[in-house]
Amino acid sequence: MTGEMTSLERVLTTLGHKEPDRVPLFLLVTMHGAKELGMGLQEYFSRGENVAEGQLRLRAKYGHDCLYGILYAALEVEAWGGEVIFRDDGPTNSGEPMIQDVEQIRSLEPPDVATSPVLARTLRAIEILKRDSRDVPIVGAVMSPFSLPVMQLGFEAYLDLVFERPDLFDRLMAVNEELCVAWANAQLAAGATAIGYFDPVSSTTVVTPQAYLETGFKVAQRTIARIKGPTATHFASGLCAGILDDLAQTGTAIVGVSGEEDLAALKRAVAGKLTLLGNLNGITMRRWSADQAEAEVKAAIAAGAPGGGFILADNHGEIPFQVPDDVLHAIAAATRRWGRYPLDWLDA
Amino acid sequence: MAADDRARSFERALLAMDRVGARDTLLVAAEGADTLAVAESVVAPALERIGDDWERGAVSLAQLYMAGRIAEQIVSEVLPQVRPADGERPLLAIAVLEDHHALGKRLVLSALRSSGHAVADYGHGVTVERLVQRCREDGPRVLLISTLMLPAALRVREVVDRLALPGPPPVVIVGGAPFRLDPELWREVGADAAGANSAEAIELVDRFMGGAR
Numbered sequence: 307m308t309g310e311m312t313s314l315e316r317v318l319t320t321l322g323h324k325e326p327d328r329v330p331l332f333l334l335v336t337m338h339g340a341k342e343l344g345m346g347l348q349e350y351f352s353r354g355e356n357v358a359e360g361q362l363r364l365r366a367k368y369g370h371d372c373l374y375g376i377l378y379a380a381l382e383v384e385a386w387g388g389e390v391i392f393r394d395d396g397p398t399n400s401g402e403p404m405i406q407d408v409e410q411i412r413s414l415e416p417p418d419v420a421t422s423p424v425l426a427r428t429l430r431a432i433e434i435l436k437r438d439s440r441d442v443p444i445v446g447a448v449m450s451p452f453s454l455p456v457m458q459l460g461f462e463a464y465l466d467l468v469f470e471r472p473d474l475f476d477r478l479m480a481v482n483e484e485l486c487v488a489w490a491n492a493q494l495a496a497g498a499t500a501i502g503y504f505d506p507v508s509s510t511t512v513v514t515p516q517a518y519l520e521t522g523f524k525v526a527q528r529t530i531a532r533i534k535g536p537t538a539t540h541f542a543s544g545l546c547a548g549i550l551d552d553l554a555q556t557g558t559a560i561v562g563v564s565g566e567e568d569l570a571a572l573k574r575a576v577a578g579k580l581t582l583l584g585n586l587n588g589i590t591m592r593r594w595s596a597d598q599a600e601a602e603v604k605a606a607i608a609a610g611a612p613g614g615g616f617i618l619a620d621n622h623g624e625i626p627f628q629v630p631d632d633v634l635h636a637i638a639a640a641t642r643r644w645g646r647y648p649l650d651w652l653d654a
Numbered sequence: 655m656a657a658d659d660r661a662r663s664f665e666r667a668l669l670a671m672d673r674v675g676a677r678d679t680l681l682v683a684a685e686g687a688d689t690l691a692v693a694e695s696v697v698a699p700a701l702e703r704i705g706d707d708w709e710r711g712a713v714s715l716a717q718l719y720m721a722g723r724i725a726e727q728i729v730s731e732v733l734p735q736v737r738p739a740d741g742e743r744p745l746l747a748i749a750v751l752e753d754h755h756a757l758g759k760r761l762v763l764s765a766l767r768s769s770g771h772a773v774a775d776y777g778h779g780v781t782v783e784r785l786v787q788r789c790r791e792d793g794p795r796v797l798l799i800s801t802l803m804l805p806a807a808l809r810v811r812e813v814v815d816r817l818a819l820p821g822p823p824p825v826v827i828v829g830g831a832p833f834r835l836d837p838e839l840w841r842e843v844g845a846d847a848a849g850a851n852s853a854e855a856i857e858l859v860d861r862f863m864g865g866a867r
């Protein structure tokens with residue numbers, strides 16, 4: 307075997323459902339870069355330069371296989387002028403819903419991607435990552451048009467809308483789809499390799515598989531068809547085993563799966579069709595010893611990695627800020643040790 | 655009709671979002687009966703089954719949410735004894751700590767009220783400071799805390815510590831995604847128990863209240 311693959315080769319090989327040199331690892335760290343730069347989170351997120359520098363340092367430290375150009379999930383809402391709440395011990399959260407009266411949906415217009423400050427900061431981060439890295443996938447992200455309304459309206463009002471106001475629901479989807487497509491394509495143009503399409507409301511944690519077919523599925527099909535690059539659909543640790551066949555019809559290439567589902571069974575269901583991304587439990591990760599990290603990594607590799615089509619990651623698409631560096635080192639080391647193909651140790 | 659059959663027809667009415675049918679079922683059941691027993695034997699099992707069905711992916715979150723809302727409303731109409739009285743010291747209180755996303759709490763609150771518990775709702779986006787202050791004012795026997803984000807879940811520790819003195823502190827029951835995903839977290843933050851869903855919230859409340867409403 308000649309030399310090591312680059313991160314990009316490794317990821318492309320696994321996406322082609324073949325075994326690369328070793329299991330690719332995505333450490334989806336959005337906040338740890340702030341610690342590297344000695345900054346609070348609000349300051350860190352205030353400039354794209356910070357985020358890019360944080361990502362580059364984190365990759366140099368852990369040697370994982372992607373750069374992550376995402377700030378936080380409330381970003382589209384912020385672009386719309388909605389309230390966001392910063393905190394220094396965790397992700398930025400959306401505040402009171404920006405739409406207080408559903409009738410506002412009739413006149414709602416998407417924000418302009420080119421002039422929104424928070425979107426510009428994200429694009430800046432991606433541009434720098436593209437300029438200063440080589441052969442590493444740069445992952446951008448969007449909130450799906452179907453999941454975004456939880457933050458736009460609040461969950462209860464949104465559930466009412468989905469099931470009782472089909473006219474306004476359709477109108478909201480149309481507006482959100484415009485933003486989502488423009489935003490995804492702007493990130494691709496800035497240098498992103500692929501787009502994480504976060505869609506937890508489509509998970510069976512929230513809607514039944516039948517309801518999904520009528521709603522989130524159609525939205526995803528329409529939206530993903532217009533995104534000019536590969537997408538990874540992520541359910542943010544919501545459940546998805548019941549909708550995998552339909553999901554494959556949305557045009558997505560990767561699915562981010564939950565630690566609450568059986569990874570081996572998911573793999574059997576999607577082998578050759580979708581690449582799995584997951585599924586380490588980010589919440590318990592905070593307390594893992596090096597030994598436990600190694601055991602968790604081995605278990606995930608054993609269940610998901612044979613034959614390729616697998617990227618090791620956490621199960622939410624974001625590792626909590628509270629997870630210590632030692633644990634991240636242990637995960638990276640265990641992946642290098644146990645993720646080398648062929649996975650001979652599995653037969654032993 | 656046996657309580658179990660009534661619970662079934664109440665459940666069917668809730669899933670069909672048939673307020674009138676649900677109300678009639680409960681009115682008939684409440685005739686000459688102990689109202690709390692009706693809440694416990696008809697309403698609670700119906701909601702619990704809908705909750706189970708949601709967890710199996712057979713019922714959508716919207717149906718669970720609507721069922722809870724309708725049940726809560728009907729119970730407070732039909733069984734007036736369980737309506738929380740104005741100005742009365744609540745035995746139970748619930749809040750979402752530091753977050754504006756309150757659906758989990760909504761479900762738990764509806765289920766508790768539907769099963770006959772008077773619960774004070776301290777709202778969402780509540781800070782540690784404010785929660786401690788409310789508890790000092792009201793003195794609930796059981797405090798239920800719902801969280802969505804891990805940092806908020808970790809701050810339950812602060813709530814527990816600050817409520818310890820001057821005592822006696824309330825029993826603290828926690829819930830929400832971080833506690834579901836890390837079954838040891840409740841101990842770490844010093845809570846007395848954690849529940850994975852509304853049915854478990856009711857069980858725990860019954861356990862800690864020893865049957866008191």
Ligand code: B12
Pocket residue numbers: 377378379380396397398399400401453454456457461506507509511512541542543544545588589621622624626715755757758759761762798799800801802803804805827828829830831832834835848849850851852854855
């Ligand atoms: C859907 C979802 C979203 C949606 C909607 C979220 C919302 N509710 O507002 C959207 C897309 C907006 C979203 C975004 C984000 N999310 Co999110 N999301 C989810 C997901 C998949 C389901 C949450 C949900 O609504 N479930 C349905 C409700 C009804 O369930 P529930 O709240 O858990 O309540 C039930 C039980 O827990 C229990 N319960 C609740 N409270 C109480 C209280 C007591 C006393 C008891 C006994 C029981 C109890 O009873 C309820 C009924 O069974 C979860 C993962 C998961 N599997 O849970 C992540 C999750 C909640 N998200 C998470 C995060 C971090 C985020 C973001 C901050 C990401 C980011 N960096 O930006 C953003 C923030 C968004 C915001 N609000 O501003 C994390 C939170 C933990 C953490 N890591 O800190 C989770 C747990 C994912 C994970 N595995 O890490 N998310």
